[in-house]
Amino acid sequence: MPASSSPIAGDGTSALIDLAAALEERFGIEIAKGPANGGFVFTLSLFKPSLLPALCKFMFWEHGCLFGGITAEEQAARWEMHYAFLLPGAGWIDVELSLPIETTSLPSIVAEVHAADWHEREIEDMFGIRFENHPRLGDFILHDQIWREGIEPMRKSFAAGRPPLEHKVDREWQPLLIVGDPGSFAMPVGPVYEGGIGESLHFLLETVGEDVIRAVPRLFYKYRAVEKIAEGRTILDALLLAERFAATSAFAHSLAFCQAVERIGAVEVPRRAAALRVLLAELERMRHHAGAITAICESTALAVSSAQVAIIEENLLRASCVFARHRYLFGLNTPGGLNCEFGLEQCKELLVAVDKAESDLRLLEKRLRFSSSFLDRLEDVGAVTGESARDLNLVGPVGRASAQNCDLRKACPYSGYGRYAFEVPSETEGDGYARLRVLFAEATQSAKLMHQVCAALEEGPVRVSCQVQRAGAALGWTEAPRGAALHWLRVSDEGIVERYRAVTPSFNNWLGFHVAAEDFAFQDFPIILATFGLSATECDR
Amino acid sequence: MSFWFWHGLRKGIQTTRYPERAENTPGVSPGRPVNTDFSTDEAAQLAAEICPTDAIVAHGKSTYVNHGKCVHCQLCRYSLRSPMNWEPGYEWSRIPTNQAEAAPLPSAFAKSMHIMVVDAGDCGACLHEVKQLNNPLYNMHRLGLFLTATPRTADVLLVVGPVSENMRGPLLKTWEAMPTSRKVIAVGTCAISGGVFGKSFMCACGVGAVLPVDFEVPGNPPPPLAILHGLLAVAGRKSLKTPTSISEGRL
Numbered sequence: 164m165p166a167s168s169s170p171i172a173g174d175g176t177s178a179l180i181d182l183a184a185a186l187e188e189r190f191g192i193e194i195a196k197g198p199a200n201g202g203f204v205f206t207l208s209l210f211k212p213s214l215l216p217a218l219c220k221f222m223f224w225e226h227g228c229l230f231g232g233i234t235a236e237e238q239a240a241r242w243e244m245h246y247a248f249l250l251p252g253a254g255w256i257d258v259e260l261s262l263p264i265e266t267t268s269l270p271s272i273v274a275e276v277h278a279a280d281w282h283e284r285e286i287e288d289m290f291g292i293r294f295e296n297h298p299r300l301g302d303f304i305l306h307d308q309i310w311r312e313g314i315e316p317m318r319k320s321f322a323a324g325r326p327p328l329e330h331k332v333d334r335e336w337q338p339l340l341i342v343g344d345p346g347s348f349a350m351p352v353g354p355v356y357e358g359g360i361g362e363s364l365h366f367l368l369e370t371v372g373e374d375v376i377r378a379v380p381r382l383f384y385k386y387r388a389v390e391k392i393a394e395g396r397t398i399l400d401a402l403l404l405a406e407r408f409a410a411t412s413a414f415a416h417s418l419a420f421c422q423a424v425e426r427i428g429a430v431e432v433p434r435r436a437a438a439l440r441v442l443l444a445e446l447e448r449m450r451h452h453a454g455a456i457t458a459i460c461e462s463t464a465l466a467v468s469s470a471q472v473a474i475i476e477e478n479l480l481r482a483s484c485v486f487a488r489h490r491y492l493f494g495l496n497t498p499g500g501l502n503c504e505f506g507l508e509q510c511k512e513l514l515v516a517v518d519k520a521e522s523d524l525r526l527l528e529k530r531l532r533f534s535s536s537f538l539d540r541l542e543d544v545g546a547v548t549g550e551s552a553r554d555l556n557l558v559g560p561v562g563r564a565s566a567q568n569c570d571l572r573k574a575c576p577y578s579g580y581g582r583y584a585f586e587v588p589s590e591t592e593g594d595g596y597a598r599l600r601v602l603f604a605e606a607t608q609s610a611k612l613m614h615q616v617c618a619a620l621e622e623g624p625v626r627v628s629c630q631v632q633r634a635g636a637a638l639g640w641t642e643a644p645r646g647a648a649l650h651w652l653r654v655s656d657e658g659i660v661e662r663y664r665a666v667t668p669s670f671n672n673w674l675g676f677h678v679a680a681e682d683f684a685f686q687d688f689p690i691i692l693a694t695f696g697l698s699a700t701e702c703d704r
Numbered sequence: 705m706s707f708w709f710w711h712g713l714r715k716g717i718q719t720t721r722y723p724e725r726a727e728n729t730p731g732v733s734p735g736r737p738v739n740t741d742f743s744t745d746e747a748a749q750l751a752a753e754i755c756p757t758d759a760i761v762a763h764g765k766s767t768y769v770n771h772g773k774c775v776h777c778q779l780c781r782y783s784l785r786s787p788m789n790w791e792p793g794y795e796w797s798r799i800p801t802n803q804a805e806a807a808p809l810p811s812a813f814a815k816s817m818h819i820m821v822v823d824a825g826d827c828g829a830c831l832h833e834v835k836q837l838n839n840p841l842y843n844m845h846r847l848g849l850f851l852t853a854t855p856r857t858a859d860v861l862l863v864v865g866p867v868s869e870n871m872r873g874p875l876l877k878t879w880e881a882m883p884t885s886r887k888v889i890a891v892g893t894c895a896i897s898g899g900v901f902g903k904s905f906m907c908a909c910g911v912g913a914v915l916p917v918d919f920e921v922p923g924n925p926p927p928p929l930a931i932l933h934g935l936l937a938v939a940g941r942k943s944l945k946t947p948t949s950i951s952e953g954r955l
């Protein structure tokens with residue numbers, strides 16, 4: 164399938180009409196007419212689970228939809244499954260499936276849509292629904308060496324507050340290895356790294372000596388069951404969780420969460436608040452990218468460059484702190500807008516810092532381009548072809564470095580992104596160097612966006628009251644620094660969270676990491692890891 | 705390639721003078737809410753009620769902040785008619801309530817201390833701030849503070865995160881592998897009290913529930929200088945007073 168099958172934007176309405184007609188013809192099902200929950204979400208109710216694989220294949224491969232994830236819900240004696248697809252330019256298509264609670268298995272769509280792999284594994288692990296013909300279930304979030312079988316924590320009958328369970332530590336437990344040649348062995352790395360400061364996750368580097376055949380990440384050491392403990396909390400308390408499960412992209416996630424709440428409450432955010440949200444989101448993106456570039460420079464051991472970009476990053480952290488009184492932009496988003504007002508002088512001061520950082524970054528990029536020893540270590544390292552990236556639905560800068568140029572800010576604009584002119588940089592090589600270039604180019608675009616926001620900032624309130632007085636569910640989405648983030652929220656009429664699901668870009672992209680980490684030399688491992696720039700905490704939740 | 709060397713030199717020294725001098729560059733710390741006296745009992749009560757993690761306790765017209773629980777949600781700044789007072793600064797580290805007095809490492813470690821960092825489920829912020837200590841603006845090496853490659857040679861265990869269930873084992877193994885003169889420092893509100901994650905089947909509600917903790921650095925996340933202050937306290941180069949009353953932070 165050519166990479167161009169995922170256009171950034173096109174004539175969304177006609178694409179939707181085409182899809183609706185094709186679906187009627189092929190499957191005899193209709194897309195619900197109006198947007199169900201406000202803004203760009205269309206529902207498609209499926210009554211026969213057996214149609215699922217063919218339907219998903221049709222949407223993903225034949226209609227160029229992007230896969231958004233699977234959400235399972237236990238709703239008053241029914242299972243509700245949501246398969247989200249994005250039709251770029253038109254909106255989200257939510258394929259709904261309602262099943263009796265006795266259902267214990269569903270057809271797997273992994274053979275058709277590889278990107279669904281981890282979603283199905285997670286649902287099997289946490290809800291106990293099996294997916295027929297899935298190649299590998301079990302041992303995912305609940306690590307097999309400590310968790311007993313038969314625990315289904317996401318079921319409503321499971322109390323989140325119960326004390327940690329009696330574990331059965333299984334010392335005989337062995338990871339599943341794939342390379343079976345004589346003399347091959349697996350080198351474990353993590354979860355506690357030797358030296359340096361890394362997030363807790365584990366890799367098995369399967370090797371026959373010098374070269375690593377494949378590197379398999381094992382995540383969820385940091386799983387804090389955010390989705391489970393959010394249930395039963397008030398919206399504001401759940402917002403604290405949405406903001407704090409992945410701090411390096413805190414603003415993007417809290418924004419997606421707030422947008423879901425605002426859709427349920429049918430509240431329109433004032434234009435000033437929407438614009439300031441864009442400003443803050445782009446500030447976060449720029450700071451995140453500076454951090455990601457630092458990590459790449461560090462991984463190649465080019466000490467001076469990593470020191471210099473680390474200074475840029477710290478300066479952006481300080482600028483965020485001066486501007487928003489928190490280095491990681493906590494405590495700003497609230498359903499209905501922002502918690503505080505920002506004056507014009509403040510914005511101008513911020514732009515000075517942003518411009519400085521942007522020009523420093525460009526200078527650094529220029530110098531790096533002339534450092535052959537640096538380029539040698541990035542070029543052709545960890546390459547992901549456009550086909551694999553499409554196949555695995557890679558998102559964010561990682562996807563865009565492999566010609567997957569989807570960006571939710573364009574493909575399904577939110578918070579008034581449609582009002583600004585900016586580009587979505589993309590590359591085709593898909594190697595480490597391409598990913599680095601995308602990061603630099605995106606930082607420049609972010610600075611450009613911040614200028615536009617400040618120049619066109621309207622007067623008005625930054626917040627409207629957003630009281631949720633009716634039960635409902637909605638989707639919120641943002642293009643987080645690492646890629647598309649989806650937050651699905653269902654609340655009761657008293658404003659209590661009943662189901663919260665966060666599909667994060669890191670969760671999405673970790674699945675594809677192994678494609679970049681095949682047949683490589685040991686010393687390239689940190690570089691591949693750094694150019695992917697993924698976060699364990701954002702994946703684990 | 706030699707041009708990097710030249711560009712490095714040209715930047716000059718950027719490193720903070722802390723701890724010899726206070727560092728006051730704007731943005732090094734987000735500050736924090738402090739004990740506040742209100743004009744009415746109701747105002748104090750409202751402040752206590754708005755705090756999502758019960759970090760604010762009201763006594764008559766006064767309020768006291770337990771920074772080990774504050775998650776920096778800023779509600780007590782933005783959403784109250786009479787807001788709490790906030791203070792700048794970063795010298796925040798403290799001794800856990802169950803310790804009678806500060807017990808730093810012996811003086812032999814004062815100028816050379818090796819730190820093992822374990823991420824026990826943090827949100828990325830605390831870990832990121834620890835990482836900042838290695839950048840040239842903070843450069844903790846100049847103070848004889850080093851990250852170490854193995855628990856066998858580590859003097860201090862620095863833990864971030866509320867201790868997720870899947871990390872409990874690796875954390876304990878790391879601690880057991882260290883020499884027994886080890887000190888444990890819990891960095892961040894989550895590591896102290898579980899923060900927003902609280903106690904659940906997947907979360908241990910802080911490092912104290914798993915290991916004996918010697919020092920705490922409150923903050924969500926604590927800025928790099930606050931963590932540096934905590935590490936200097938472990939090395940015995942900053943002395944900490946045991947709080948004796950609720951207004952000093954005794955819980």
Ligand code: SF4
Binds near residue numbers: 757758775777779780
């Ligand atoms: S900032 Fe938030 S958590 Fe901290 S004391 Fe104020 S209300 Fe409580």
